[in-house]
Amino acid sequence: MLGNFQKSQLRIEIDTSANILRESLLLPERLKKWLPLNRLPAEMPTELHPGFEFTNWNGFIPIHHHVDVVGDNCLRLILSQGIDGFHEWYWGEGWVQSRLEGITVLPLALGHSLSLFSLRQFVAISYGSER
Numbered sequence: 001m002l003g004n005f006q007k008s009q010l011r012i013e014i015d016t017s018a019n020i021l022r023e024s025l026l027l028p029e030r031l032k033k034w035l036p037l038n039r040l041p042a043e044m045p046t047e048l049h050p051g052f053e054f055t056n057w058n059g060f061i062p063i064h065h066h067v068d069v070v071g072d073n074c075l076r077l078i079l080s081q082g083i084d085g086f087h088e089w090y091w092g093e094g095w096v097q098s099r100l101e102g103i104t105v106l107p108l109a110l111g112h113s114l115s116l117f118s119l120r121q122f123v124a125i126s127y128g129s130e131r
Contacts, residue, residue: 011098
C-alpha cells in the first residue's frame with residue numbers, strides 16, 4: 001500500500017437521539033444523503049450488517065469496506081484499497097465519536113472532519129432537535 005500511516009479520532013456533540021444517529025450510520029438510504037461526495041453502490045441492503053462488503057469511490061479512489069461489527073451503538077469497518085485500515089463509530093444520546101486509522105495517500109484527517117460535519121448538518125436539517 002502506498003501512502004503514510006495516518007489516524008484521526010473525533011468526538012462531536014449532535015443535538016439528536018442515539019436512534020437517529022444509529023439510523024444515519026447504518027441505513028444506506030440515509031448514509032447516501034450525508035456522504036454526497038462519496039459514491040456508494042446502488043445495490044446495498046436496507047441496513048448494514050456484519051459480513052457485508054461494498055466499495056465506494058472518493059473521487060477516483062476506490063475504498064473497499066468490510067462491515068466487521070454492528071451493535072446498538074457501534075460500527076466497525078475494515079478498509080482496503082484506497083485506505084488500508086479501519087473506521088470505528090460509536091454514538092449515544094447527543095454525541096458521536098469516530099476513529100479512523102490507515103495507510104493512504106488521501107488527507108485522512110481532513111476527510112474525517114468533513115464527514116462528521118456533513119453528518120451533523122444532515123441530522124440538523126433532516127431532524128432538527130428531534131429526540
